[in-house]
Each structure stands twice: as C-alpha cells, then as structure tokens.
Amino acid sequence: MSLADIFLDVTRLVSRAWTKRRSTGIDRVCEAYCRHFQSRARAVVQHRGIVRVLDQGNSRKLFSMLLEPGENIRLEVLRFASLILPLAPSRIEGNGALYINTSHTDFDLPSHHRWVEECNLRAVYFLHDLIPLTHPRLTSAHAVKRHLGRVRGAIWHGAGVIVNTRATEMELRSFARKRALDVPPVVVAPLAGGQICQVPTQEPADAVIALDAAHDDHLALSDQTPYFVCLGTIERRKNYRMLLRVWGELAKDFGKGCPKLVIIGQEGREAREIFDAYYANRDLQDLVTFRTNATDAEAARLIKGARALLMPSHAEGYGLPVIEALQMGVPVIANDIPSFREIGQGIAFLLNINDEAGWKRAIGRFAFADDERDRQLEMMGRFEPPTWTSHFAILDPWLDRLKTVPQAQNERIEVEC
Structure with missing residues (x-):
C-alpha cells in the first residue's frame, strides 16, 4: 500500500487518553492498529457527526502521543485538540482509500456514513461482538439500540468487516440472514494477548x-x-x-x-x-x-x-x-x-x-x-497464541484485495495464510 491510503479512526484512543482509564480489550486492538499503520495512515477524530482529518505530519504526532503517553497526557491532548483539530478539514477527497474504524465509534450514525460517502472513502469496520443483540438482558436498551445501528451500518455501508473469531462471524451472518441482508466481505483475524x-x-x-x-x-x-x-x-x-x-x-x-x-x-x-x-x-x-x-x-x-x-x-x-x-x-x-x-x-x-x-x-x-x-x-x-504479526499477516493482504473489489460485490474474500 502507498503512503496515506489508510485513514485510521483514533477517536477512542483520544478519549481514553483524556479520561486516563486503563485499557480494555478494544483499546488494545486500537493501539495495535495505530502502531501497525502509523507510518502510512492519516488520523481521523470524530464526535457525534463532527469529523476532523489530520494531515500526515500531525497524524504522526498524534499517533506518537497516543502510543507513548506521558505523565501530562491530558494536557498534551488538550493542547493538541485546541490548536490542531480546529484547523483540520472535515471533508477530504479520499479517492477510494480505506477508512478503518476498530473501536465501534459512531458508525451507527447516519451522519457518519454520509461523511464516508462525501469523502469518497471505503469504510472497513471491526465488529468485536454482537453481544447487545444476542444477549440484550445483559445491557441497557440504549446500548442495544446503538449496537443494532453499528451492525446495520457495517452491513449496509461497509466495504468490509473485520471480526475476531469464527463465532463472531457466524453471529454476524445469522443476523444478516434473518433480515435478508447481504454481508460485505468478512475477514477473521484473531487477537493477540496484551x-x-x-x-x-x-x-x-x-x-x-x-x-x-x-x-x-x-x-x-x-x-x-x-x-x-x-x-x-x-x-x-x-x-x-x-x-x-x-x-x-x-x-x-x-x-x-x-x-x-x-x-x-x-x-x-x-x-x-x-x-x-x-x-x-x-x-x-x-x-x-x-x-x-x-x-x-x-x-x-x-x-x-x-x-x-x-x-x-x-x-x-x-x-x-x-x-x-x-x-x-x-x-x-x-x-x-x-x-x-x-x-x-x-x-x-x-x-x-x-x-x-x-x-x-x-x-x-x-x-x-x-x-x-x-x-x-x-x-x-x-498452545499457539495469536500474535499481532499473525493478525496483520491475515489482514494486510485482505485489505489489499478489498481495494480491488467493487464495493457492491458482497462476497467473502478468502485469504490463504
């Protein structure tokens, strides 16, 4: 892949740096993707429909800040957000590049999908689970509604979907089958330990x-x-x-x-x-x-x-x-x-x-x-523990092939690995 043909959503990492909460499993996935793509990606930060796309120079500064947080990370994030984000554009010409969202952030919102379309990007969403839909009693009605929006958004608007297990893939396909929906290309890439x-x-x-x-x-x-x-x-x-x-x-x-x-x-x-x-x-x-x-x-x-x-x-x-x-x-x-x-x-x-x-x-x-x-x-x-090397050995060729497939073609891309 050439430089800057990946747009990586780091909204969750920015939020976590601000709150200074300890990393959850999803946070660790976000960190791994940030580390893997930092040299060839532009950062995207969004909040309830307001989106900012950083240039490569500022993206690398933000990636470094998020991956190696110092004692004053909140002050650094505040300074960066106040000085850099207001000047960053919301709309860009993506020329069909991939936008990757690993954090479940806001892709239940219609405004998010309008933004993807207007920027001429191809969205790839990581669905970590379908638990609010398969086990609604374990969460709130609000969480169920939002996750329903995410899953539908990934199916309706995604150029591809990343999942962590065959079990998650089966739940996604079952969800779509019951609603007569075609699933975009799916890749199963197991996660490494933290x-x-x-x-x-x-x-x-x-x-x-x-x-x-x-x-x-x-x-x-x-x-x-x-x-x-x-x-x-x-x-x-x-x-x-x-x-x-x-x-x-x-x-x-x-x-x-x-x-x-x-x-x-x-x-x-x-x-x-x-x-x-x-x-x-x-x-x-x-x-x-x-x-x-x-x-x-x-x-x-x-x-x-x-x-x-x-x-x-x-x-x-x-x-x-x-x-x-x-x-x-x-x-x-x-x-x-x-x-x-x-x-x-x-x-x-x-x-x-x-x-x-x-x-x-x-x-x-x-x-x-x-x-x-x-x-x-x-x-x-x-025991053969998954590693991030093995994860991206599956993901990278899948992303390369995904870029060559017409977006309307909802067939699964098989990757030999």
Missing part, C-alpha cells in the same frame, strides 16, 4: 492486597494460599455474582482452608449490584477481593501465581484473558461458549454456566492437586 504477557513477574509472591473499595479490610496472599483470578470489567455480563455464590458455598466446605479469589477489572455498568452481593455476605470479604485499578505488572503477577483463571462470562466476542493466561502457562476454567471453544484450543476446561455445582467442584479440585489441572499444564506446550 502487554500483560510480557510484564516481568519476579516480584515477591507474598503480598497483602488491599481492597479498592473504601474500607480497611485486606486479603493476604502467599505461596501457601491457593487462589484464583478473574480479569475483566466488573459488570453483569462477566457473571461475577455466580462466582460469589460459589465462593459462599466453598467457604462452608473448606472453612479456613478455602481458596481465595481476586477479581481484577474496572467498574462497569451495574457494578454496584455485584458489590452489594459481596458486602451482603461478610464471609466473602475474607476470601474475595477486587482490584479495580491494578497495573499490568500487578495483574501479571496475580495471574501467574493463580491456580487458574476463571472466565464465567455469559457472552464474549473473544476473551483476551483466556489467551493471556494460557500464554503465561496458567490453566483456565471458562464458560462453554463458542468463542472460548475456539480460542481455548482444546486446553481450557469448559463448564456449563448454569452448573454452579460443577463450577464449585472444579474450583475445589483445581485449588489443590488435580488431574484436569495437570492435563492443562501438560498441554501448554502446544
């Missing part, structure tokens, strides 16, 4: 981990304490309330020898109901702790020392923590859903989400010596 996999974990194993809620309780972990880890936003979809119920039962069986649980993640929608369930059972506060502001180094250390990573999510488009745990040689117990079957490569131990007794038995067994846990450890050597 920086957490490369973080050194040589810190002492024994530690006192303070709860992030404002109180004085603490949970001590050491080499002698069997514990489990969850990694993911604290929200209803992750099914943490089920784990709290399981831990309440484990406490009855194991008493003082009960394994412990560390939940690592930022507070999301309806986190309050999870914390309320936690505080309602005083025994849990000696066994379970939340880390809502953990660094990558702390998360890596905690995962590395855990008996297993637990992923009881009701639904996932992908599940980066599964990849990251297996890459670090840590066993996984997860809900038996299509995405986990796909990325777990036959190693992760999968359980029915409704079988709480089965979850209790598995956790109790994994806490100590167990044949199933040993099986996973023995199979770690065959």
Whole structure:
C-alpha cells in the first residue's frame, strides 16, 4: 500500500487518553492498529457527526502521543485538540482509500456514513461482538439500540468487516440472514494477548492486597494460599455474582482452608449490584477481593501465581484473558461458549454456566492437586497464541484485495495464510 491510503479512526484512543482509564480489550486492538499503520495512515477524530482529518505530519504526532503517553497526557491532548483539530478539514477527497474504524465509534450514525460517502472513502469496520443483540438482558436498551445501528451500518455501508473469531462471524451472518441482508466481505483475524504477557513477574509472591473499595479490610496472599483470578470489567455480563455464590458455598466446605479469589477489572455498568452481593455476605470479604485499578505488572503477577483463571462470562466476542493466561502457562476454567471453544484450543476446561455445582467442584479440585489441572499444564506446550504479526499477516493482504473489489460485490474474500 502507498503512503496515506489508510485513514485510521483514533477517536477512542483520544478519549481514553483524556479520561486516563486503563485499557480494555478494544483499546488494545486500537493501539495495535495505530502502531501497525502509523507510518502510512492519516488520523481521523470524530464526535457525534463532527469529523476532523489530520494531515500526515500531525497524524504522526498524534499517533506518537497516543502510543507513548506521558505523565501530562491530558494536557498534551488538550493542547493538541485546541490548536490542531480546529484547523483540520472535515471533508477530504479520499479517492477510494480505506477508512478503518476498530473501536465501534459512531458508525451507527447516519451522519457518519454520509461523511464516508462525501469523502469518497471505503469504510472497513471491526465488529468485536454482537453481544447487545444476542444477549440484550445483559445491557441497557440504549446500548442495544446503538449496537443494532453499528451492525446495520457495517452491513449496509461497509466495504468490509473485520471480526475476531469464527463465532463472531457466524453471529454476524445469522443476523444478516434473518433480515435478508447481504454481508460485505468478512475477514477473521484473531487477537493477540496484551502487554500483560510480557510484564516481568519476579516480584515477591507474598503480598497483602488491599481492597479498592473504601474500607480497611485486606486479603493476604502467599505461596501457601491457593487462589484464583478473574480479569475483566466488573459488570453483569462477566457473571461475577455466580462466582460469589460459589465462593459462599466453598467457604462452608473448606472453612479456613478455602481458596481465595481476586477479581481484577474496572467498574462497569451495574457494578454496584455485584458489590452489594459481596458486602451482603461478610464471609466473602475474607476470601474475595477486587482490584479495580491494578497495573499490568500487578495483574501479571496475580495471574501467574493463580491456580487458574476463571472466565464465567455469559457472552464474549473473544476473551483476551483466556489467551493471556494460557500464554503465561496458567490453566483456565471458562464458560462453554463458542468463542472460548475456539480460542481455548482444546486446553481450557469448559463448564456449563448454569452448573454452579460443577463450577464449585472444579474450583475445589483445581485449588489443590488435580488431574484436569495437570492435563492443562501438560498441554501448554502446544498452545499457539495469536500474535499481532499473525493478525496483520491475515489482514494486510485482505485489505489489499478489498481495494480491488467493487464495493457492491458482497462476497467473502478468502485469504490463504
């Protein structure tokens, strides 16, 4: 591809730099695309229909700022936004170049698609999941409406769609089939684990981990304490309330020898109901702790020392923590859903989400010596973690071929890789 034939939407990365929230899975994808395309892309920043397209020089400055944020990142973003963005054009002549949006940002809006058409761009959208549509009870009516708009927008207006798993692709095709819609070209490109996999974990194993809620309780972990880890936003979809119920039962069986649980993640929608369930059972506060502001180094250390990573999510488009745990040689117990079957490569131990007794038995067994846990450890050597190199080895030729296909031709492009 020639220089500047990619227009990369970095709206979400700008927003995250401003809020200074820790990276989620989607953020890490945005970062990877920014890093991969930074030398040959122009940056696009949009907000509710107001779009700015940066020239290559300012794009590279913004990419560098976002990929290597300093201590004063908010001030830097504010200065850049006030000085550069107002002077950047909204409309450009794209000459059929590709516009890539990896962040679910605003492509549910008609004004966005008008902008793409007026700029003569070909839009490629990354759909990370269809969860608000397949599991509407796990989110809000507003989120369902917006995601419905995104999926329809990607199908109606996209020159191509990127997905992370065959499972997501199947959900997208099922959605379209039920509505008699033709799907644009689709590529499946698995995601790599985050920086957490490369973080050194040589810190002492024994530690006192303070709860992030404002109180004085603490949970001590050491080499002698069997514990489990969850990694993911604290929200209803992750099914943490089920784990709290399981831990309440484990406490009855194991008493003082009960394994412990560390939940690592930022507070999301309806986190309050999870914390309320936690505080309602005083025994849990000696066994379970939340880390809502953990660094990558702390998360890596905690995962590395855990008996297993637990992923009881009701639904996932992908599940980066599964990849990251297996890459670090840590066993996984997860809900038996299509995405986990796909990325777990036959190693992760999968359980029915409704079988709480089965979850209790598995956790109790994994806490100590167990044949199933040993099986996973023995199979770690065959795990082939996706990498960003392998991701873009799939994506780049697909994008090259996409540019040669008439936009109205809604046939899937197969890529040998």
